[in-house]
Amino acid sequence: MNTHGADAPARGPFRTCPTTGLQVHNDADNLIKANAVAATVALLVGGLTAILVLLTRWQAVHLLDAEMFYRVLTIHGMNMLIFFILFFEMAVLYFASAVILNSRVAAPKVGWGAFGLMVLGTLMVEWTMFTGRADVLFTSYVPLRAHPLFYLGVILFAVGALTVVSIFFATLVVAKRERTYTGSVPLVTFGAITAAIIAVITLVHGAAIYIPTFFWSLGMMNVDPQVYRLVWWGLGHSSQQINVAAMVSIWYLLGALTVGAVVVSEKVSRTAFVLYVGFISMASAHHLLVDPGFGSAWKVVNTSYFMYMAVLASMLHGFTVPAGVELGMRLRGFTQGIFGWLRRAPWGDPGFSSLWLSVVIFGFVGGITGVTFGTEQINIIAHNTLRIPGHFHATVVSGTAMAFMGITYYVIPLIFRKKVAFYGMARWQPYVFSIGMLIFSMCMTFAGSFGIPRRHWDITFAGAPFDVPYSPAVNLVMGVMAIGGLLAAVGGGMYILITVWSVFFGKPLGAEASKAALEGSVPPGVYNRPFLQIPADDTEVKEHGWMGMMPGTMILVIVFLVAFIVYYFANWKLLSFVWKVG
Amino acid sequence: MYTTGVTSPQGVWWKPAHKSEKIWFTISFIWCLILFAMMPFWHFKGGQNPSGIRAKVNPADYQARVTQFIQDYRVGTENGIPVVAPPAGSDVYLLGQMWAWTPILQLEEGAEYTLHLSSIDLNHGFNLYPFNVNFQVVPGYDYGLRVTPTEAGDYRIVCNEFCGVGHHLMVGKVIVTESTDASGGDR
Ligand code: HEM
Ligand SMILES: [Cu+2]
Numbered sequence: 001m002n003t004h005g006a007d008a009p010a011r012g013p014f015r016t017c018p019t020t021g022l023q024v025h026n027d028a029d030n031l032i033k034a035n036a037v038a039a040t041v042a043l044l045v046g047g048l049t050a051i052l053v054l055l056t057r058w059q060a061v062h063l064l065d066a067e068m069f070y071r072v073l074t075i076h077g078m079n080m081l082i083f084f085i086l087f088f089e090m091a092v093l094y095f096a097s098a099v100i101l102n103s104r105v106a107a108p109k110v111g112w113g114a115f116g117l118m119v120l121g122t123l124m125v126e127w128t129m130f131t132g133r134a135d136v137l138f139t140s141y142v143p144l145r146a147h148p149l150f151y152l153g154v155i156l157f158a159v160g161a162l163t164v165v166s167i168f169f170a171t172l173v174v175a176k177r178e179r180t181y182t183g184s185v186p187l188v189t190f191g192a193i194t195a196a197i198i199a200v201i202t203l204v205h206g207a208a209i210y211i212p213t214f215f216w217s218l219g220m221m222n223v224d225p226q227v228y229r230l231v232w233w234g235l236g237h238s239s240q241q242i243n244v245a246a247m248v249s250i251w252y253l254l255g256a257l258t259v260g261a262v263v264v265s266e267k268v269s270r271t272a273f274v275l276y277v278g279f280i281s282m283a284s285a286h287h288l289l290v291d292p293g294f295g296s297a298w299k300v301v302n303t304s305y306f307m308y309m310a311v312l313a314s315m316l317h318g319f320t321v322p323a324g325v326e327l328g329m330r331l332r333g334f335t336q337g338i339f340g341w342l343r344r345a346p347w348g349d350p351g352f353s354s355l356w357l358s359v360v361i362f363g364f365v366g367g368i369t370g371v372t373f374g375t376e377q378i379n380i381i382a383h384n385t386l387r388i389p390g391h392f393h394a395t396v397v398s399g400t401a402m403a404f405m406g407i408t409y410y411v412i413p414l415i416f417r418k419k420v421a422f423y424g425m426a427r428w429q430p431y432v433f434s435i436g437m438l439i440f441s442m443c444m445t446f447a448g449s450f451g452i453p454r455r456h457w458d459i460t461f462a463g464a465p466f467d468v469p470y471s472p473a474v475n476l477v478m479g480v481m482a483i484g485g486l487l488a489a490v491g492g493g494m495y496i497l498i499t500v501w502s503v504f505f506g507k508p509l510g511a512e513a514s515k516a517a518l519e520g521s522v523p524p525g526v527y528n529r530p531f532l533q534i535p536a537d538d539t540e541v542k543e544h545g546w547m548g549m550m551p552g553t554m555i556l557v558i559v560f561l562v563a564f565i566v567y568y569f570a571n572w573k574l575l576s577f578v579w580k581v582g
Numbered sequence: 583m584y585t586t587g588v589t590s591p592q593g594v595w596w597k598p599a600h601k602s603e604k605i606w607f608t609i610s611f612i613w614c615l616i617l618f619a620m621m622p623f624w625h626f627k628g629g630q631n632p633s634g635i636r637a638k639v640n641p642a643d644y645q646a647r648v649t650q651f652i653q654d655y656r657v658g659t660e661n662g663i664p665v666v667a668p669p670a671g672s673d674v675y676l677l678g679q680m681w682a683w684t685p686i687l688q689l690e691e692g693a694e695y696t697l698h699l700s701s702i703d704l705n706h707g708f709n710l711y712p713f714n715v716n717f718q719v720v721p722g723y724d725y726g727l728r729v730t731p732t733e734a735g736d737y738r739i740v741c742n743e744f745c746g747v748g749h750h751l752m753v754g755k756v757i758v759t760e761s762t763d764a765s766g767g768d769r
């Protein structure tokens with residue numbers, strides 16, 4: 001990506017991107033487009049169902065009836081967590097291999113086959129869900145039973161995804177053999193490799209559970225409910241680790257593209273990625289901490305990924321990503337004070353604001369709540385309450401989905417070769433989505449601490465044999481939650497409008513595109529190529545005390561740690577008030 | 583020369599970390615050890631652990647045990663559901679079933695009981711209102727938790743694992759009476 005000037009001749013099936021000088025293989029182009037479009041369709045379905053679910057949980061509106069609520073909730077979970085996220089990740093894999101390494105895609109025809117398989121699987125699952133044949137929520141806990149095509153659809157989808165992962169690895173080999181780059185693969189590709197390895201492990205768990213369950217749904221064998229939960233979460237939680245690795249890779253990518261963030265130390269960042277791989281299968285335990293099937297020693301060792309090594313990895317990235325931004329900017333002359341670089345950062349570039357919002361909300365809300373709720377005993381006061389969806393809407397939505405949205409503003413000009421439509425709106429989109437999501441997930445978490453159950457149609461319990469009079473504060477909190485959720489939905493709608501309009505009706509980027517012509521419709525990182533401007537002389541940023549060259553980041557992470565400690569121990573305190581149990 | 587996330591490092595990239603990275607690594611590592619140590623620590627010093635006595639159980643056997651339990655200690659009926667007052671220190675059986683918790687339990691403040699949870703159909707979720715105590719109820723598995731109600735009062739059990747369209751109807755009840763002192767904690 002870095003080595004080719006704008007004047008490099010196009011070779012064969014490649015085109016040279018007129019704005020960045022990237023060599024882009026046509027197959028990579030098209031496969032990225034197809035997967036990105038499929039992801040957006042899933043996001044649309046997931047977003048519309050989100051609004052219906054939200055308006056039902058908002059007890060003042062209580063839109064759907066019970067049966068529809070669970071059906072629509074199933075559709076929301078599957079479309080968002082499985083179809084949107086995974087289709088997008090397929091696009092990321094093509095980008096991180098073929099595009100970043102200037103390579104052709106190995107076996108593009110197989111890539112199209114895999115795409116077809118994934119679409120077919122998706123359609124099967126959608127059909128069963130929409131026709132009421134799979135009201136089982138995305139976890140489909142046995143012995144809840146869905147139509148066999150629901151399980152078969154998931155299996156086909158997973159086989160397709162696994163094929164794309166194989167193509168990704170094959171493309172790496174091709175790039176290496178054809179010498180499309182020199183030295184080691186860039187950090188972003190390295191991160192994508194870890195995501196892909198985790199994906200393989202995850203999909204193996206997926207096969208191990210969905211294939212027996214498929215046969216079970218045909219009445220051909222038995223599946224133990226507890227074993228199902230164990231293996232299913234081997235899939236369900238490990239796949240969140242794919243999302244984290246993909247998201248962190250995109251953080252580095254967005255940092256590089258928007259402000260020319262540097263990698264402070266390749267060793268630290270890469271080691272942190274490797275830590276994700278090592279302990280991944282253990283994560284299933286997070287969901288089984290108050291299950292009857294497992295003993296405490298197993299729970300303690302597994303839930304902590306053997307002493308929190310994956311948490312350590314995330315904490316390292318949480319430092320190195322902002323540190324890279326800070327140092328990158330200082331190297332370019334933004335050296336005033338401790339936070340001068342942050343103040344003068346391009347907050348109007350939707351790529352940059354997404355990056356920053358994603359890092360901050362993922363860390364402060366998603367990360368802190370996740371580690372706290374994933375503690376063996378604290379899980380007693382969190383399991384299956386709204387604290388859980390509150391937590392993961394701050395990780396996989398405010399973190400991963402936000403990062404994916406941010407990179408789209410670069411994918412549109414770089415891959416689709418279109419100007420970003422409604423650029424004025426695009427500047428606002430990350431803030432609207434992210435602030436809405438922040439309010440939504442914090443209120444959900446708070447409501448959950450009153451014991452409000454997740455996945456629940458009616459917390460007034462009309463018709464139940466006993467009343468459950470929740471504190472009136474809950475109504476208020478869930479009202480605010482609904483407003484936050486609607487704001488996020490507006491942000492999601494803005495995103496879909498911008499991307500669909502840009503791709504289908506957007507102005508093409510001409511080959512002659514000059515900086516002046518691009519301004520106001522394309523993120524500045526595209527025509528300002530920040531990563532080429534690192535001065536050789538960095539003496540100006542060298543003289544500092546123990547906080548080193550990144551004092552701003554050091555202060556930010558210490559604030560983070562304090563918040564973490566306070567929240568964590570506050571929860572132990574809360575736990576100590578409940579009934580004695582052992 | 584620095585690389586960015588999209589540039590290929592040339593030569594060896596295994597170079598010493600920056601000092602501030604080392605500092606943050608050390609702090610984070612220590613914090614992770616504390617996070618880890620808190621869990622075993624709470625097993626020794628804390629009052630709330632999800633350990634329990636755990637066993638596989640045939641759903642039909644479990645149901646029979648619950649029926650026996652109700653027969654032994656029944657003291658009344660409320661809303662058509664039997665109310666059961668087991669002696670302090672005894673084994674208490676609660677059954678989750680679409681969409682009811684059986685029976686209603688009458689316990690004594692400060693006394694320890696072994697509360698067994700299981701289901702005879704789907705997964706259910708045990709959520710104690712208003713204290714927000716949660717356990718997973720899995721068919722085929724008996725989760726025997728030693729619980730001590732710390733406060734007298736009127737409690738509810740809300741199902742918080744999706745169990746079909748009647749999920750929201752699945753509310754049970756626990757009554758905790760004031761301690762009669764002498765027998766409190768008696769086994
Ligand atoms: C506009 C944005 C969104 C809103 C307003 C929203 C709202 C909601 C609501 C109200 C629930 C139900 C919580 C419950 O009753 O337990 C829910 C569940 C869920 N959401 Fe979202 N959501 C949004 C975006 C997303 C995205 C982008 C993802 C994934 C990438 C996602 C993944 C999930 C999952 C996995 C569940 C759990 C479903 C289940 O418990 O079966 N959501 N969401
Ligand atoms: Cu239930």
Ligand SMILES: [Cu+2]
Binds near residue numbers: 707744752
């Ligand atoms: Cu239920």
